[in-house]
Amino acid sequence: MSDRYSSLIRTPVGQLLAKNLGLPNPVPLERYREGDPLVDGTVVLGGNGRLSGALTDALDDLGIASVKAASEGERYKGLVFDATGIESSAGLVELQRFFTPQMRSLEQCARIVVLGTPPEMTNTNEERVAQRALEGFTRSLGKEVGRGSTVHLVYVAPAADAATASTLGFLLSPKSAYVSGQVIRIGAHGETTVAEPVTDWTTPLAGKVAIVTGASRGIGEQIARVLHRDGATVLGIDVPRAASELQSVMNELDGDHLTLDITTKDAPQRIAKHVEDKHGGVDIVVHNAGITRDKKLANMKEDGWASTIAVNLTAPERITAELLKQALVNANGRIIGVASIAGIAGNLGQTNYAASKAGVIGFVDSLADELENGITVNAVAPGFIETKMTAAVPLMTREVGRRLNALSQGGLPVDVAETIAWYANPASTAVNGNVVRVCGQMMLGA
Numbered sequence: 356m357s358d359r360y361s362s363l364i365r366t367p368v369g370q371l372l373a374k375n376l377g378l379p380n381p382v383p384l385e386r387y388r389e390g391d392p393l394v395d396g397t398v399v400l401g402g403n404g405r406l407s408g409a410l411t412d413a414l415d416d417l418g419i420a421s422v423k424a425a426s427e428g429e430r431y432k433g434l435v436f437d438a439t440g441i442e443s444s445a446g447l448v449e450l451q452r453f454f455t456p457q458m459r460s461l462e463q464c465a466r467i468v469v470l471g472t473p474p475e476m477t478n479t480n481e482e483r484v485a486q487r488a489l490e491g492f493t494r495s496l497g498k499e500v501g502r503g504s505t506v507h508l509v510y511v512a513p514a515a516d517a518a519t520a521s522t523l524g525f526l527l528s529p530k531s532a533y534v535s536g537q538v539i540r541i542g543a544h545g546e547t548t549v550a551e552p553v554t555d556w557t558t559p560l561a562g563k564v565a566i567v568t569g570a571s572r573g574i575g576e577q578i579a580r581v582l583h584r585d586g587a588t589v590l591g592i593d594v595p596r597a598a599s600e601l602q603s604v605m606n607e608l609d610g611d612h613l614t615l616d617i618t619t620k621d622a623p624q625r626i627a628k629h630v631e632d633k634h635g636g637v638d639i640v641v642h643n644a645g646i647t648r649d650k651k652l653a654n655m656k657e658d659g660w661a662s663t664i665a666v667n668l669t670a671p672e673r674i675t676a677e678l679l680k681q682a683l684v685n686a687n688g689r690i691i692g693v694a695s696i697a698g699i700a701g702n703l704g705q706t707n708y709a710a711s712k713a714g715v716i717g718f719v720d721s722l723a724d725e726l727e728n729g730i731t732v733n734a735v736a737p738g739f740i741e742t743k744m745t746a747a748v749p750l751m752t753r754e755v756g757r758r759l760n761a762l763s764q765g766g767l768p769v770d771v772a773e774t775i776a777w778y779a780n781p782a783s784t785a786v787n788g789n790v791v792r793v794c795g796q797m798m799l800g801a
């Protein structure tokens with residue numbers, strides 16, 4: 356979808372106006388292309404905590420070049436700081452000592468990752484306070500770093516120290532172009548090990564079967580494409596009226612397709628039967644299909660309310676329950692929901708939609724402690740993504756939605772898809788119970 360402001364501001368006159376009038380100046384984001392190295396540059400490691408050895412191992416495994424000390428005049432693609440050694444508020448000065456001298460040495464679209472201990476898993480009150488403080492630091496740095504760069508905090512449970520590779524591979528690479536200011540937890544729900552080490556990071560999903568609902572277009576189509584790129588066989592599902600689009604996407608991806616309305620009474624059983632007969636089971640289930648029926652509550656009709664809840668929330672619940680009941684989700688499986696910023700911040704005219712999407716977050720919370728055999732549940736919460744849905748939003752509302760984030764631009768469907776591929780990675784077993792926003796660090800509900 357066209358973002359005319361971004362095209363205009365990148366011209367010489369536009370750059371002059373942006374500088375003098377303080378207008379948003381969105382930097383073209385670097386995105387991953389098949390065959391590219393995961394990180395095109397070197398990452399500087401800092402901090403002094405229990406993770407240092409594990410971090411070096413993880414980066415080596417991923418083929419990411421790293422150094423322990425920055426050299427004067429060099430430019431770097433990323434900074435990774437192990438803050439697990441910070442045990443008191445006075446110790447937080449280590450952040451300033453490491454980061455301040457580095458901030459001007461960063462290349463465009465650089466990545467910053469701070470690793471800490473989940474505050475509730477610390478040994479003393481002082482340590483808990485200091486670890487919680489990391490959140491304010493990273494969220495603020497995300498808002499000031501600029502030039503397409505991003506910042507994250509990853510809380511690693513002590514037993515999950517060796518399970519950070521898939522998350523670092525995602526956060527340090529252009530795959531996370533439109534994700535910033537997030538707080539991610541690894542090993543917070545008991546799963547602390549990597550069930551299946553990845554030998555080839557370019558096709559981590561080789562041999563896996565993935566279901567994607569709403570796969571005929573938009574974000575769902577991109578999810579199917581990225582999971583296929585990463586090696587999975589994709590079963591795309593969509594409504595009968597989208598059958599020909601669905602079929603052509605899935606044919607292109609050598610995948611499988613099933614046309615049905617996911618809200619019908621027997622949809623979970625039909626999906627389960629199809630999966631059992633054709634694939635013997637499923638490894639990745641992505642509940643992407645979604646609808647909006649926007650109206651202020653004063654004007655809301657019951658069918659607009661009920662259909663939104665049925666597609667966005669009840670169907671994912673019922674399909675997941677059926678697949679689990681029939682033991683069709685393979686060990687180390689992945690269940691992935693698609694929430695929305697509206698489910699976090701609320702949105703005018705979207706009481707039904709926001710309720711359904713907040714419910715998706717509840718769905719993640721309710722299952723994260725219950726699942727067994729390395730099966731995880733996580734969700735993405737997209738912000739403003741450039742799709743047909745957002746192109747239909749009135750101009751001024753659209754412009755506000757696009758610019759009101761730290762990267763001053765909308766995201767692309769592929770940004771949501773890459774985040775889902777990180778959850779889906781077999782090495783992400785310890786990434787459970789997370790809701791990560793794909794929103795360029797939007798100001799709403801932050």
Ligand SMILES: NC(=O)c1ccc[n+]([C@@H]2O[C@H](COP(=O)([O-])OP(=O)(O)OC[C@H]3O[C@@H](n4cnc5c(N)ncnc54)[C@H](O)[C@@H]3O)[C@@H](O)[C@H]2O)c1
Nearest residue numbers: 569573574593594616617643644645695737739740742744
């Ligand atoms: N576009 C955004 O900015 C944005 C922001 C936040 C969240 N999301 C969420 O991302 C997901 C995808 O959004 P999109 O923009 O690609 O939407 P879209 O309307 O382009 O695609 C949705 C797909 O779901 C399918 N679908 C709808 N009802 C169905 C049903 N009952 N059974 C089977 N399939 C059904 C549709 O046919 C369509 O192919 C949705 O869950 C949406 O709520 C989108």
